[in-house]
Amino acid sequence: MAKNSNFKADLRMCAMRKHLIIALCTIALVAAQTNRRRKPKPSTNGPPSRTTTDFQLPDISSEAPFPDVSSQPPDTSSEAPFPDVSTGAPFPDVSTGTPFPDVTTGDPFPDASTDAPQDVRDVVQQAFREAVAIIEERRGVNRLLRGLGIDGKETKVDKYNKRRDQGHSDTVIDLGEIVLQASIQLVNITNFDIDDILANPLVQANVAAELCPDGPPQKDCDKGSQRFRTYTGICNNKQNYRWGSALSTEPRYLPADYDDQLSSPRKAVQGGDLPSPRFISNRVFQARENVTVGQGFNTLMSMCWGQFLDHDFVLSPVAAGDDHESITCCINDVPADRPECQPIEIPSDDPHFTTTCMPFVRSAAAPQEDMCSLGSKEVLNEITAFIDASNVYGSSNKQALNLRNRTEGLLDVLSFDDDTEMLPEDLSPESICVLSDDDDYCQLAGDVRVNVQPGLGGLHLLFVREHQRIVRRLAQVRPKWKDGRLYQEARKIVGALMQQITYGEYLPLVLTSDKISEYGLKLMGNGFSDDYDPDMNPNIRNEFAAAVFRFGHSQIPDKLAYMLADYNSLDQETAMNATLLDPKLLTTNGGKNVAGLTRFIITQDAKRVDSSFESAIRNTLFGTLDLTSLNIQRGRDHGVPAYVHFRRYCGLSVPTNFAEMSDIPERTRDRIARAYQNVEDVDLYVGGISELPLGNGVYLGATFSCLLGEQFQALKVGDRFWYERDGPEGFSSEQLDQIRKVKLSKILCNNFGMDDVQPDVFHQPRG
Numbered sequence: 024m025a026k027n028s029n030f031k032a033d034l035r036m037c038a039m040r041k042h043l044i045i046a047l048c049t050i051a052l053v054a055a056q057t058n059r060r061r062k063p064k065p066s067t068n069g070p071p072s073r074t075t076t077d078f079q080l081p082d083i084s085s086e087a088p089f090p091d092v093s094s095q096p097p098d099t100s101s102e103a104p105f106p107d108v109s110t111g112a113p114f115p116d117v118s119t120g121t122p123f124p125d126v127t128t129g130d131p132f133p134d135a136s137t138d139a140p141q142d143v144r145d146v147v148q149q150a151f152r153e154a155v156a157i158i159e160e161r162r163g164v165n166r167l168l169r170g171l172g173i174d175g176k177e178t179k180v181d182k183y184n185k186r187r188d189q190g191h192s193d194t195v196i197d198l199g200e201i202v203l204q205a206s207i208q209l210v211n212i213t214n215f216d217i218d219d220i221l222a223n224p225l226v227q228a229n230v231a232a233e234l235c236p237d238g239p240p241q242k243d244c245d246k247g248s249q250r251f252r253t254y255t256g257i258c259n260n261k262q263n264y265r266w267g268s269a270l271s272t273e274p275r276y277l278p279a280d281y282d283d284q285l286s287s288p289r290k291a292v293q294g295g296d297l298p299s300p301r302f303i304s305n306r307v308f309q310a311r312e313n314v315t316v317g318q319g320f321n322t323l324m325s326m327c328w329g330q331f332l333d334h335d336f337v338l339s340p341v342a343a344g345d346d347h348e349s350i351t352c353c354i355n356d357v358p359a360d361r362p363e364c365q366p367i368e369i370p371s372d373d374p375h376f377t378t379t380c381m382p383f384v385r386s387a388a389a390p391q392e393d394m395c396s397l398g399s400k401e402v403l404n405e406i407t408a409f410i411d412a413s414n415v416y417g418s419s420n421k422q423a424l425n426l427r428n429r430t431e432g433l434l435d436v437l438s439f440d441d442d443t444e445m446l447p448e449d450l451s452p453e454s455i456c457v458l459s460d461d462d463d464y465c466q467l468a469g470d471v472r473v474n475v476q477p478g479l480g481g482l483h484l485l486f487v488r489e490h491q492r493i494v495r496r497l498a499q500v501r502p503k504w505k506d507g508r509l510y511q512e513a514r515k516i517v518g519a520l521m522q523q524i525t526y527g528e529y530l531p532l533v534l535t536s537d538k539i540s541e542y543g544l545k546l547m548g549n550g551f552s553d554d555y556d557p558d559m560n561p562n563i564r565n566e567f568a569a570a571v572f573r574f575g576h577s578q579i580p581d582k583l584a585y586m587l588a589d590y591n592s593l594d595q596e597t598a599m600n601a602t603l604l605d606p607k608l609l610t611t612n613g614g615k616n617v618a619g620l621t622r623f624i625i626t627q628d629a630k631r632v633d634s635s636f637e638s639a640i641r642n643t644l645f646g647t648l649d650l651t652s653l654n655i656q657r658g659r660d661h662g663v664p665a666y667v668h669f670r671r672y673c674g675l676s677v678p679t680n681f682a683e684m685s686d687i688p689e690r691t692r693d694r695i696a697r698a699y700q701n702v703e704d705v706d707l708y709v710g711g712i713s714e715l716p717l718g719n720g721v722y723l724g725a726t727f728s729c730l731l732g733e734q735f736q737a738l739k740v741g742d743r744f745w746y747e748r749d750g751p752e753g754f755s756s757e758q759l760d761q762i763r764k765v766k767l768s769k770i771l772c773n774n775f776g777m778d779d780v781q782p783d784v785f786h787q788p789r790g
């Protein structure tokens with residue numbers, strides 16, 4: 024094809040000039056790719072005949088069941104979560120060659136082009152073929168950029184922008200990209216509105232025939248263990264077996280809002296681009312005199328727990344190269360015109376940055392939730408949404424086995440002579456971690472973000488040690504239990520503790536007691552809970568991950584340190600930005616400083632959740648980023664509708680001008696009004712975080728409380744293994760009584776050699 028040979032020529036040109044004007048050539052090439060993609064030629068040669076080799080969808084069925092080495096397997100059924108779309112299974116003839124619907128009726132394709140009527144099946148197949156070709160081209164470009172050293176750099180920012188998993192999401196992301204691209208191609212080929220196209224039953228049937236030739240994915244969930252969770256979360260819900268599982272698509276509170284209805288960021292209501300996220304960040308999120316205000320009574324544990332919990336329930340992967348290398352979105356401070364990028368414009372009068380381009384890699388596209396249809400860009404949750412300690416044990420069979428020691432139920436740890444156990448070392452080049460000296464090492468855990476900051480790593484370590492402790496106790500009282508049983512029983516208890524601390528100790532800091540009752544989030548105290556609702560999808564909502572639960576970024580302090588055992592003097596005070604991606608503060612000295620770091624975290628004030636953010640993350644995140652700008656841009660990347668729509672969704676007053684943003688303090692309202700043209704443009708993150716807390720001492724305002732309340736309700740009632748349940752999924756009442764006595768402080772005492780800890784470590788000790 025001419026298209027391909029041009030492309031190859033482009034590649035050769037770039038290779039030849041490699042030492043001359045690499046960056047310019049690259050930008051031109053990327054731009055050329057984009058242009059070509061924008062104007063695909065409709066096929067004029069009549070419908071191509073289909074063979075099964077016409078195009079290859081990725082084989083996502085190959086997640087071979089990992090051999091089960093435990094004596095009490097969590098799930099004996101195989102793990103292949105997705106329909107096999109590669110097999111070339113007999114193509115069910117769903118179209119019978121029907122031409123596009125009658126173009127004179129105005130329904131459902133009101134304005135058919137003058138082209139000869141085309142067979143729906145052929146158009147759908149053409150869209151898929153073109154999608155695959157475009158993605159292949161894109162990969163070629165990425166390989167080239169990698170070869171030129173433009174992609175896959177090793178800066179902190181690039182480390183963070185790698186595909187954040189261990190390879191298990193590649194195939195499903197490939198499928199997601201094809202699904203999105205095929206949707207775009209359908210619009211390009213037919214010139215119809217995407218909603219009209221997708222509402223057409225013939226199109227739906229033909230798309231389903233391509234993606235799910237054997238019908239919607241199904242699985243018999245009765246074969247697996249009813250006592251223990253699967254690692255992937257598959258079959259937690261027996262009817263919708265993928266709900267809440269790793270690698271499932273994030274549902275939404277509200278339909279997506281994209282400018283092109285498919286994937287491009289929404290525009291301002293009065294037309295034109297929305298203001299740059301960095302512009303908004305400077306206007307709204309800059310702390311007055313650069314000082315963020317402490318909240319006064321909660322400790323830094325309220326920040327660290329939020330992050331630890333976040334890493335138990337959501338990880339939305341970003342686009343990456345073939346080897347997971349990072350995509351570069353600013354080349355010599357020029358925004359790269361690449362489909363994976365949505366770089367952020369830095370205003371020329373920025374108070375901090377001298378550059379004009381802040382890199383931003385878009386989230387990878389996911390298949391639609393039902394796996395069998397086309398539609399606008401969706402996002403993947405790569406880990407289990409359930410609060411199941413997947414951040415300790417992993418979200419896939421392979422990852423879980425890799426973390427196990429496989430003797431006596433234990434997890435793998437680094438052991439020191441004095442019996443101190445630390446997290447194992449992650450030697451893989453994929454590790455998202457930057458070391459400062461030879462004494463430092465990257466840690467391995469059930470979630471790949473463990474090294475983001477030492478306080479987070481400390482909680483990972485705490486729960487690994489708690490697992491070991493429980494296993495050793497169980498081995499004493501149940502001498503017959505072998506490795507697998509010990510491991511699974513301890514894992515189940517650790518998962519229960521995660522849930523209990525979250526709902527019992529953490530949520531009351533976030534939501535008022537009224538909201539906790541309204542959403543049914545109160546723990547029982549005694550007896551069993553019977554609120555399981557199999558019709559509730561527990562998965563993390565797209566907007567919750569992209570905006571709501573990022574409220575914790577406002578709690579981040581300016582420094583970490585060790586608090587000495589006298590609970591009076593600080594040591595090794597370290598600026599927050601210097602601790603990011605470097606676990607040294609935690610791991611140094613054979614783990615002897617773990618208690619010191621923890622004492623700091625359970626005594627120091629967390630910042631208020633409001634519209635002011637520390638410079639550590641607003642100006643110097645991983646050296647050169649602004650986390651709040653990323654949050655705003657991520658919302659637009661994910662098609663998150665504007666703030667006002669969520670006010671309506673929550674049954675709250677809907678402002679029609681800035682003055683009517685009644686839940687936001689006047690000063691912040693003024694700042695917001697100077698950042699946006701219209702109140703309907705305000706991003707969910709900006710409006711939500713700026714609202715005054717609903718009650719005395721809680722973190723969130725009305726909109727975030729509503730959205731967070733719904734999410735935590737779904738995580739509870741949608742979890743068949745919720746720890747307060749009766750039956751094999753839960754515990755006996757005696758066991759539950761024991762679990763109910765545990766608080767986070769107790770776990771700290773038991774594992775960090777600290778015996779002088781206040782009972783409620785989320786609140787500052789009195790006196």
Ligand code: HEM
Nearest residue numbers: 326329330333337338339476568572573575576579653657
């Ligand atoms: C020092 C502390 C922290 C750092 C350095 C940090 C950094 C980050 C970064 C770089 C991202 C990705 C941004 C993007 O490109 O979209 C992110 C995402 C996120 N953060 Fe944080 N964060 C911290 C603490 C927290 C806390 C305390 C919470 C919640 C209470 C939180 C919740 C989230 C959530 C929900 C996401 C989205 C996750 C996803 O969908 O993949 N973070 N954070």
Ligand SMILES: [Ca+2]
Nearest residue numbers: 335407409413
């Ligand atoms: Ca989980």
